[in-house]
Amino acid sequence: MxxxxxxxxxxxxxxxxxxxxxxxxxxxxxxxxxxxxxxxxxxxxxxxxxxxxxxxxxxxxxxxxxxxxxxxxxxxxxxxxxxxxxxxxxxxxxxNCKPTSKKEPPSTQTLIDVCAEYSESSDILFVRDLCMILLGFAGFLRYDELSSLRCNDIVFRDDHFCLKIRKSKTGQYRLVHEIVTSKGVYVACPYNMLRRYLSLSNQTIFDSNYLFRPCFRSNSTCKLTYKSKPLSYTRARECIIGRLRPFTGDLNIGLHSLRSGGAITAANSGVNDRCWKRHGRWKSDSSKDGYVADSLSSRLVVSQKLSL
CATH class of the missing domain: 1.10.150.130 (Tyrosine recombinase, N-terminal domain)
Structure with missing residues (x-):
C-alpha cells in the first residue's frame, strides 16, 4: 500500500x-x-x-x-x-520572493538564419542541434519532452509528421500526446531537418533508441554514441545556446526559450486559441496565458478600439 x-x-x-x-x-x-x-x-x-x-x-x-x-x-x-x-x-x-526572469524567445527569422548558416553541413553534431531547436520551437516542447523522444515516436506523412509525447509534465495520468507539425517552405523546415538528421545518423523511425543522443568524434568522423541514452540537459543547453548566441545578441535565452518562442509566435499570428492550447498541452487558461507576450500592434488595438 x-x-x-x-x-x-x-x-x-x-x-x-x-x-x-x-x-x-x-x-x-x-x-x-x-x-x-x-x-x-x-x-x-x-x-x-x-x-x-x-x-x-x-x-x-x-x-x-x-x-x-x-x-x-x-x-x-x-x-x-x-x-x-x-x-x-x-x-x-x-x-523572500525574487523577481521572475523569464527566458526571452528567439524569432522565426533567427531560426532561419541559424539553419542557413549550416545548410551545407553534414556534421551530425550541427544537424542534431538544429533539429532539436526546430522541434522544440515548432512543437512547443519542454526539454524533458524533447530528450525523451525515441525514433519510433515519429510518424511521417506526405505533408506533415507526428510526434508521440509519452511523458509530459502536464500528462499527470500518462496520456500519450500527439503533436503534428506541418512541412515548411524555408531552410528551417522541421520536417526536412528531421529527415536529414535521421539520414545522417543512420536511424530509422522503427528504431527504439533515443532520438537525440550524445556524439563522439573519431578522427574526422562524428557519430552518435551507440549506447541508447538521452542527451543531458547541461550538454543540450550548451550546444543549443552555442548555435543561437551569434544570432540573438544579448537575449536571455535558454532551452525553454524554444517552447515560449514557438508559442508566442503562433499566438501573435492569430492561431485558433483551442488548437494553440492543445498544441502546447496546457491544462488551464492561466498556465497558457503565461507564455503569451503580445506584440505591440496587438496591445495597441485595445486603445484603438476606444475610438478616441
Missing amino acids: AQKLSGSRSDNTNIKYISYFKKWEKFISEKGGSSLPASPIHAALYITDLLEKCFSDHVISATVYSLKWAHGLKGLQDPTDNSFVKNLLENAKRN
Whole structure:
C-alpha cells in the first residue's frame, strides 16, 4: 500500500519532497523533537529559522509541502494547517520572493538564419542541434519532452509528421500526446531537418533508441554514441545556446526559450486559441496565458478600439 500511495506523485516530486523532509528531520532531531508526527509549533519555528537565513520562497514552499506530503502518507494530522505555518508561508511569498526572469524567445527569422548558416553541413553534431531547436520551437516542447523522444515516436506523412509525447509534465495520468507539425517552405523546415538528421545518423523511425543522443568524434568522423541514452540537459543547453548566441545578441535565452518562442509566435499570428492550447498541452487558461507576450500592434488595438 505504501508503494501505491507514493505513486500519487511523480518520481521527481517524491525525490524533491524526501530531500526537503530529510533536512527538516535533521533540524528537529538535533533539537530533540519529533519529525513525524511533527508539532505545528516546531514546524513554525523551523520555517522561521529558514526565513531568518533568507531562503527563497520556493525553498520554504517546498518544505511546507514536504511536511504535508509526509503526514498525508502516514494518515497523520497535518501540522501545516496551523495558522502560524500558513502566515509564515505567506510572509515568505511576500518578502523572500525574487523577481521572475523569464527566458526571452528567439524569432522565426533567427531560426532561419541559424539553419542557413549550416545548410551545407553534414556534421551530425550541427544537424542534431538544429533539429532539436526546430522541434522544440515548432512543437512547443519542454526539454524533458524533447530528450525523451525515441525514433519510433515519429510518424511521417506526405505533408506533415507526428510526434508521440509519452511523458509530459502536464500528462499527470500518462496520456500519450500527439503533436503534428506541418512541412515548411524555408531552410528551417522541421520536417526536412528531421529527415536529414535521421539520414545522417543512420536511424530509422522503427528504431527504439533515443532520438537525440550524445556524439563522439573519431578522427574526422562524428557519430552518435551507440549506447541508447538521452542527451543531458547541461550538454543540450550548451550546444543549443552555442548555435543561437551569434544570432540573438544579448537575449536571455535558454532551452525553454524554444517552447515560449514557438508559442508566442503562433499566438501573435492569430492561431485558433483551442488548437494553440492543445498544441502546447496546457491544462488551464492561466498556465497558457503565461507564455503569451503580445506584440505591440496587438496591445495597441485595445486603445484603438476606444475610438478616441
